[in-house]
Amino acid sequence: MKYLYEKDLRQMKYNILTSTRHDETVHAIAERLGMGEAKLRRTILRRFDMSLLENLESRWQMGQEHADNGDAVAEELGCELFTRFIPLLDTETMQTIYSETTAMTQEIPFEEAIARGRERIREAVLS
Secondary structure, three states: OOOHHHOOOHHHHHHHHOOHHHHHHHHHHHHHHOOOHHHHHHHHHHHOOHHHHHOHHHHHHHHHHHOOOOOHHHHHHOOOHHHHHOOOOOHHHHHHHHHHHHHHOOOOOHHHHHHHHHHHHHHHHHO
16 A cells, blocks of 8 residues: 555646746746746755645745845845745755845946846756
């Protein structure tokens, strides 16, 4: 007899992730990160448990409203959004990217620094 926790839940996770609202959320996250939806979907399936996956849309909405208020660099990178609300990165990695991006804003234009920071985030999410 197999217990539920022994089963391969990839198909169930995929069904949740491709539902209408979840698909819209994945599209919005992928657009924000500047990456392909298929790659993001594969990463989410691999890293998130069922509970986190089922609440993806509400976590995204709450993160949009409450994450990274007050700090322009953190808000543009999504520091809290992608560590606390949608945990695609661990806090240490995001803190490193944030620190490097903040330092870059002193040397190069803000938009270019943010673009480089987002590139580092994409690399970290896909690794």
